Amino acid sequence: MTGLRMLRIALWGAIGLAGVAFALISTGLLPKPDATPDATTASVKEIGGSFRLTSHTGKPFSDADVKGRPFALFFGFTSCPDVCPTTLYQLSGLMQKLGQEADRMPVLFVTVDPERDTPEQLASYLSSFDSRIVGLTGTLSEVDAMTKTFRAYYRKVDIGDGDYTMDHTAAVYLMGADGRFVATLDPHEAESAQIGKLRRLLGTSL
Amino acid sequence: MRLSILIAAAAATVLACAAIGTSAYAHEFKLGSVEIDHPWSRATPPGAKVGGGYLKITNKGTEPDRFIGGASPAVAKLEIHESTTTDGVARMRQVKDGLVIEPGATVDLAPGGTHLMLVGLTGPLKKGEKFKATLVFERAGSVDVEFAVDAMGVAAPVHSEHGAAE
Numbered sequence: 001m002t003g004l005r006m007l008r009i010a011l012w013g014a015i016g017l018a019g020v021a022f023a024l025i026s027t028g029l030l031p032k033p034d035a036t037p038d039a040t041t042a043s044v045k046e047i048g049g050s051f052r053l054t055s056h057t058g059k060p061f062s063d064a065d066v067k068g069r070p071f072a073l074f075f076g077f078t079s080c081p082d083v084c085p086t087t088l089y090q091l092s093g094l095m096q097k098l099g100q101e102a103d104r105m106p107v108l109f110v111t112v113d114p115e116r117d118t119p120e121q122l123a124s125y126l127s128s129f130d131s132r133i134v135g136l137t138g139t140l141s142e143v144d145a146m147t148k149t150f151r152a153y154y155r156k157v158d159i160g161d162g163d164y165t166m167d168h169t170a171a172v173y174l175m176g177a178d179g180r181f182v183a184t185l186d187p188h189e190a191e192s193a194q195i196g197k198l199r200r201l202l203g204t205s206l
Numbered sequence: 207m208r209l210s211i212l213i214a215a216a217a218a219t220v221l222a223c224a225a226i227g228t229s230a231y232a233h234e235f236k237l238g239s240v241e242i243d244h245p246w247s248r249a250t251p252p253g254a255k256v257g258g259g260y261l262k263i264t265n266k267g268t269e270p271d272r273f274i275g276g277a278s279p280a281v282a283k284l285e286i287h288e289s290t291t292t293d294g295v296a297r298m299r300q301v302k303d304g305l306v307i308e309p310g311a312t313v314d315l316a317p318g319g320t321h322l323m324l325v326g327l328t329g330p331l332k333k334g335e336k337f338k339a340t341l342v343f344e345r346a347g348s349v350d351v352e353f354a355v356d357a358m359g360v361a362a363p364v365h366s367e368h369g370a371a372e
Binding site: 081088090121127128153159160165167168169171 | 248255291359
């Protein structure tokens with residue numbers, strides 16, 4: 001191994017660590033003040049794990065379906081006019097740019113509103129986006145368990161006339177092939193930077 | 207009470223306009239001292255019951271005005287909502303008291319921030335289509351506008367003559 005190569009790996013490692021810490025803090029997944037390095041490592045390790053849900057095709061979908069592959073995941077709901085379609089649109093664009101490379105990276109859209117988001121509703125909604133995106137729903141307790149596994153926040157908010165909206169964690173999680181949290185995608189970042197992040201996740205670029 | 211009368215009147219106006227097939231292709235609308243620039247919306251996925259409406263409102267007058275909402279035959283309700291993402295959590299709330307527009311000020315209703323929430327879509331909004339709406343101001347009264355539907359998920363309007371969104 002050449003000195004230059006080692007330096008490159010060391011630098012990327014440092015950037016990666018800084019990125020993870022920044023992403024966690026900026027997305028509110030980690031507390032801001034006085035988080036010791038030990039606490040940070042422990043919290044990152046706690047993001048992710050086993051889950052059991054139902055896909056938009058009506059089939060069971062669990063962590064076993066993404067085992068050994070890097071994947072992206074975010075929480076939302078279909079009665080969301082603003083943030084969710086924007087994120088799905090941006091992810092679809094990134095997946096199209098990656099082309100076949102993205103076949104190796106499942107992208108999961110997990111509803112936090114399973115009462116309205118049936119598999120049929122998710123299938124209909126996702127028909128407008130990249131066909132590789134998997135919509136996931138389940139019972140209230142299955143979805144609740146999923147949010148806890150990924151340390152995501154959600155809350156049902158009454159908006160009158162019997163209607164409601166959902167508050168939810170907006171981050172796009174990038175998970176490594178080992179099932180561990182790697183980083184979040186920043187929608188404000190240039191598309192080329194986001195593509196670079198996904199390629200590094202896929203292991204096709206340093 | 208007064209608000210509901212205004213909205214009912216607005217809805218009636220919209221329906222009347224739709225019936226006689228008035229068409230306006232301009233993207234700017236004026237109502238006294240209130241100027242409205244390019245009302246637009248985004249295509250919605252099938253099955254979506256909600257959408258967003260976006261526009262810029264400028265108060266060219268000398269008195270503050272208040273934008274209080276409106277109505278459209280395309281939706282059950284047209285409300286002012288604010289989206290925020292704070293500490294990584296996305297939230298959306300209705301702006302119940304409306305938006306005050308100070309003299310000389312421009313209010314920008316855009317994706318990711320304050321916007322019009324189209325509640326109860328009668329069908330998917332499709333790119334290239336337009337829909338009518340009436341917007342209601344406390345001082346200036348109500349004005350008929352047309353929303354141009356742009357591509358799904360775009361952050362800013364992409365004029366169709368310049369090519370489609372990616």
